[in-house]
Amino acid sequence: MGSSLCDQIRNEEIRRRTRVTDIAQRVAKLKWKWAGHIARRTNERWGSKVLEWRPRTGKRGVGRSPTRWTNDIKRVAGSRCKQAAQDRGFWNSLQKTYVPQWTSIAVVVLPYKPKSPACVTINLL
Numbered sequence: 001m002g003s004s005l006c007d008q009i010r011n012e013e014i015r016r017r018t019r020v021t022d023i024a025q026r027v028a029k030l031k032w033k034w035a036g037h038i039a040r041r042t043n044e045r046w047g048s049k050v051l052e053w054r055p056r057t058g059k060r061g062v063g064r065s066p067t068r069w070t071n072d073i074k075r076v077a078g079s080r081c082k083q084a085a086q087d088r089g090f091w092n093s094l095q096k097t098y099v100p101q102w103t104s105i106a107v108v109v110l111p112y113k114p115k116s117p118a119c120v121t122i123n124l125l
Helices: 011-018 023-040 046-052 069-077 081-086 088-103
Strands: none
Touching: 023 046, 023 069, 023 081, 023 088, 069 081, 069 088, 081 088
């Protein structure tokens, strides 16, 4: 790629040039697929029981409600997410909504100040 740290190229641009998938997007897609897989299974299986498990112990800070893995899924698919997962086409279309929502993180961009005047050249591919 022939870039150096002094070029200040954003990670998104490097991923676009090298055709590397963002790991957060990959994790979100796999999480959504697994949730659909578990929702389509019968209730006797342990995966469904773990997904619906409510811990009795453990405390969170003041003002913080217990967040569960299923809360993310229900935010996109609604409270009837198990019924929505039965239709694979519909479930996969909801993934397009879920992934950007799950991967959006508030990022504060600080000005880049190199510690030394020397720049390191990175050669990728």
